[in-house]
Amino acid sequence: MSPVPDSPASPWRHRFTGTLRAALVPLVACTAALLLLTAYTTTGAAGDPPARISVGNGRIFAPLNAATTAAFFDIRNTGAAADTLESVSSPSLRITMLGRNVSKNGTGRMEPVKSLVIPARSEVRMTPFTVDVMVLDPPRLSVGNTIRVDLRFRTSGQITVETETVPARW
Known part of the structure; x- marks a missing residue:
């Protein structure tokens, strides 16, 4: 074949x-x-390794008037990358926003801030003279009250902390 x-x-x-x-x-x-x-x-x-954010020393001033008060936090980033605080909110507080103290010609005023960068390996301490959380139309707060506050970071997500109401002193 x-x-x-x-x-x-x-x-x-x-x-x-x-x-x-x-x-x-x-x-x-x-x-x-x-x-x-x-x-x-x-x-x-x-x-880069991610940011490692921790928030402590949360405090809110007992309002001196019914219009505004401020809250403050110490934010630590032990990571190798920066992160950004984008917003602050609370079920107990009505209107909250990041603000910065600005002085011009000897006069100080608060100015809204869109976000706050927390550099790598650093700590940002909010004070009445730098940056803080402005609280508009606050509820009645007495010294010693605690308020739950949610801080939203771009990379780290939401971190919830308890803030203590303190007398308005700086």
Whole structure:
């Protein structure tokens, strides 16, 4: 018996399967590398170590008038990356916003601030003379009351702290 000669389509079939095999190896390698890199970045292991935010010494002034008061926190970042405080809220406080004390020609006033950067490996201490949380239309607060406050950070998310009502002294 004589072998069956190849059909005219056979050279194309050999060329196509050879090309497919040659392309399959780099395609599988690139796909595997992409999946591994995606998993690596999703876990947060890629790039700089994240910010590590802790908040303490929360205090709010007992209001001297019914219009405004202020809250203060010490925010520590022990991480290797900066983070940004974007907002402060509380179920007990009506309107809260970040503010900064600005002095011009010997006159001081509070000015709203959109956000507050907490640099890596540093601490930001809020005071009546720097930055604070302005509270508009505060509820009745007596010295010793505690208020739950939520601080929202861009990277670290929400951190909830208890603040103590203190006399308005600085």
